[in-house]
Amino acid sequence: MNRRGNCIIGQSGGPTAAINASLSGVLQGILENDLYSNVYGMVNGIEGLLQGKYLDLSAKFQTKEELDRLTHTPSMYLGSCRFKLPTCEHSEVVYRDLFRFFEAHNIKTVFYIGGNDSMDTVLKLSDYAKAHHYDVNVIGIPKTIDNDLPITDHTPGFGSAAKFVATSLLEIAHDTYIYNIPSVTIVEIMGRNAGWLTAAAALARNSYSMAPDLIYLPEAVFDKERFIEDVKAIKEKRKNVIIAVSEGIKDSEGQYISASTSAVDSFGHKQLCGVGKTLENLLKAELGCKVRSIELNVLQRAGGHIASLTDLEEAVMIGKTAATLGAQGETAKMICYKRLQNSPYQVETFAYDIHSIANGEKTVPLEWINETQNDVTSDLIDYLMPLIQGEVSLSFTSGIPNYCNIDHLFTPGYFKEHK
Amino acid sequence: MNRRGNCIIGQSGGPTAAINASLSGVLQGILENDLYSNVYGMVNGIEGLLQGKYLDLSAKFQTKEELDRLTHTPSMYLGSCRFKLPTCEHSEVVYRDLFRFFEAHNIKTVFYIGGNDSMDTVLKLSDYAKAHHYDVNVIGIPKTIDNDLPITDHTPGFGSAAKFVATSLLEIAHDTYIYNIPSVTIVEIMGRNAGWLTAAAALARNSYSMAPDLIYLPEAVFDKERFIEDVKAIKEKRKNVIIAVSEGIKDSEGQYISASTSAVDSFGHKQLCGVGKTLENLLKAELGCKVRSIELNVLQRAGGHIASLTDLEEAVMIGKTAATLGAQGETAKMICYKRLQNSPYQVETFAYDIHSIANGEKTVPLEWINETQNDVTSDLIDYLMPLIQGEVSLSFTSGIPNYCNIDHLFTPGYFKEHK
Structure with a gap:
């Protein structure tokens, strides 16, 4: 050369x-x-x-x-x-x-x-x-x-962002399980069209922590009613529910869930809350228990x-x-x-x-999302695991x-x- | 024994x-x-x-x-x-x-x-x-x-949370300065009554990065108009403004700034956004430039x-x-x-x-907040530095x-x- x-x-x-x-x-x-x-x-x-x-x-x-x-x-x-x-x-x-x-x-x-x-x-x-x-x-x-x-x-x-996401989810689990009161925690993860990074939340699971209990990727249609049923079903088994959700989830008409919120605050300014906040408000109204949402935000890409x-x-x-x-x-x-x-x-x-x-654009193959569209398959976990x-x-x-x-x-x- | x-x-x-x-x-x-x-x-x-x-x-x-x-x-x-x-x-x-x-x-x-x-x-x-x-x-x-x-x-x-805050602020600075467009980034930090952890954001400063440019603690009265003037003044000198703000800042009547937002979303649910989101909306309306807010959330205490x-x-x-x-x-x-x-x-x-x-309760002494109440003094930084x-x-x-x-x-x- x-x-x-x-x-x-x-x-x-x-x-x-x-x-x-x-x-x-x-x-x-x-x-x-x-x-x-x-x-x-x-x-x-x-x-x-x-x-x-x-x-x-x-x-x-x-x-x-x-x-x-x-x-x-x-x-x-x-x-x-x-x-x-x-x-x-x-x-x-x-x-x-x-x-x-x-x-x-x-x-x-x-x-x-x-x-x-x-x-x-x-x-x-x-x-x-x-x-x-x-x-x-x-x-x-x-x-x-x-x-x-x-x-x-x-x-x-990707691997570094995935490691940040998985580590954060585990630390959020430690932050969540200490209280003896029922709660739902929603973690919003980046990825408008591709759910790879949200899927990486599954890498937080270990021998004692199954968090996240539910994972929603943008490749699957997000159905509000089914989501509420999913959360209720987990709540019957465990006092704390932890959910990983992509910022880009959409309804059956292709509309972003986050975009469906539009509100005006007391200063008269339009509020644009993310999907985590939107789902938090939804669950608070439906479940009446403690619900919080956490946006990993730019920390996940700059960590x-x-x-x-x-x-x-x-x-x-x-x-x-x-x-x-x-x-x-x-x-x-x-x-x-x-x-x-x-x-x-x-x-x-x-x-x-x-x-x-x-x-x-390469999105997550549908066969790597589970049948009920609220988790990933073990094939996807095998693909992700070496990268972090x-x-x-x-x-x-x-x-x-x-x-x-x-x-x-x-x-x-x-x-x-x-x- | x-x-x-x-x-x-x-x-x-x-x-x-x-x-x-x-x-x-x-x-x-x-x-x-x-x-x-x-x-x-x-x-x-x-x-x-x-x-x-x-x-x-x-x-x-x-x-x-x-x-x-x-x-x-x-x-x-x-x-x-x-x-x-x-x-x-x-x-x-x-x-x-x-x-x-x-x-x-x-x-x-x-x-x-x-x-x-x-x-x-x-x-x-x-x-x-x-x-x-x-x-x-x-x-x-x-x-x-x-x-x-x-x-x-x-x-x-405290020292571990402070290290998370300082490290995150530096990483947010690296995430911010790469774009050649004016922007304001607001970072919301825990602490309802005491501003110690928000003050630790100052430890992110190094030889090349002055972020955060502005720091607001709950011990000082938060004045909306003065805040807007502070941001405008920094914007004249630098294209990117990074602000650290305590979740607990209050106005002259002792009302939480975050509590002054109350809005209802399209599902009919009450929105309760944090102080970061509230200030983001305020600055968007006032400045017309890119504004974003980042809530460090539970990651800062569980990291x-x-x-x-x-x-x-x-x-x-x-x-x-x-x-x-x-x-x-x-x-x-x-x-x-x-x-x-x-x-x-x-x-x-x-x-x-x-x-x-x-x-x-031990709050930050007022003599450790600067005269214009938008930063901390070097005495406070000296106190904090060994802890991280x-x-x-x-x-x-x-x-x-x-x-x-x-x-x-x-x-x-x-x-x-x-x-």
Whole structure:
């Protein structure tokens, strides 16, 4: 392999605890094999780059210690964007700007780490490069806590979010079972269309705790009456009911359950409560017992302190593969995981045509949801279990995690020199 | 010191990550010095004991490994209750029942681990024993994430909750700063009357992140208009504003801000949103930018996986002190921390008259809140900083923490044999 000019890396979409591990993996792969001269980082993804915002990453990450810290830092070191690249037909000027930049900086490879929308960017950039004979190859690196990208067995970031969810559910169970009064606890988990992360709540179960007693995924139709019956049936057996519910559950008409709440508070402002609060109010009215709802919120995607070691190690591996294949001139591909076996768990990486991935979505197969649609099957648990194994050893400073300094993301004027 | 019959231990009030560490400390102290023959545990506190629910703890915790697992298990191993012991004048039968049990089981010492209400139980039991010449001494062991008990420098459980809050705030900052659009994030933290835990959000600040930009404690009057001005002022300097707010903030008339919201949803159920949601709606209407609120919820008090090592070690120490003083016949005392020095941090334990502690409340001194009442002073940060230092090394099984089996809390019929 030869050093072939420079490269640039971008991150985009929602945060995960492993997206910087993939960035660290790309950098490690490049350093170990001396694949590129300079490594640039887009700041705030492709949108930021269009505004002239980028960094010299080669200068910033030279030592193992710095790369390790990056691996363990949650969310995006390089910042993110929510930006749908326009089609070339609609706005070719955007593409001209980008490829002018790539040429000016001798950039031969673009690495883009993200979810569904980011893979659409990979597709469009690689198609444009090919159509216009630019010597720029484009490689996609997956990440999403939703685990909803096709082809790849799973996605970097998912395992860490799943570990946070499972650990939190167990701790919520310990918080719940101590009282000798009947209660229902609803835990709202991220995932609008795909229920993978909500399903991971099942990993909280152990020899003494069956929580969550009920699991509702967005892939199944949510029926209010059946839900009330489900809860009543558990309540007859156990004094405390713990429920995991996806934020994206919908009724038979496809309407979000959370959207069915609309109320105005005493200041005259519209209240938009999540699905957990909506179900809490429903059950309070129906059951008359103590009901509480807990939204795991952004902690589940940014919880670097309880990341899955398996997830971070795989994310580094996928980054290294990307670096190698990028330097070999591979293009229009996303790097995927293939699960070779489940016990002992073994995974390898491979590259796959981005055209079969971008804009696709992988939801939980219905055969992995139980018949009564209020739990997952053991097949789904077997699939999930290896992904949350292993714990990270973080360094702490003054009692809080020692994450990477990200002040380049919010210091005004920082990028002027680069424009 | 002599072995003087048996003892019983109870836990009561809200969960913390360190209350089992104190239980473990009592057991360690007893085992190391062979202080009692049998150690019983009330199940669901004094209320459960009145229903005949108790365990033989001596049989359950014999090895260092079992005691270590107990130290690291959050919430109450023995279960809890929210039970105000009636006064002797109102219901002497309750006291007769309890002391008949103590006599029948040769119980010489009662250890009770809890917060304000639990210390009231310690006071009443010890007063009754004294008045009726029972040879039963009663020792209180503090715990509360609220840190609001008088006399003691701080309370077991607070440091771990504070570490969870600070770590979460830092991770929320990483989740927030990645987007190049203006936003306000409100983080709601527990503490109805005392702002200690909300103040601990300040420990999230490091060399690159000033989050939280604003901190509102319940000790200061919350003024809606001044709040909006505070947020606007920060927004002029930074694109992202992060705010820590106590669930218990009140207006100038002493009304909870959260209580001022009352709305009815489309199912006809009353919505009761927390203060975070209330302020989110307020700022959305006032600022027109992206606003979100995050409730740390029960995770902050049950987060054993991110407990403070200092907190757990001190909680074990306070438990050991209690065991020793209990065996010496000390009574009507709560064990307290005395901070000898702050740098290097050094603490010792002492016993103090329960009559000066029970039913008291220690809130944040106003001189530790800044002049504009939207932040804490450096003196408060100096006080808090040592309490979150050090990390625990948990053992994990199947990817989730290996906590103590608590199925005695929810197996019907488990206690029949003990009744």
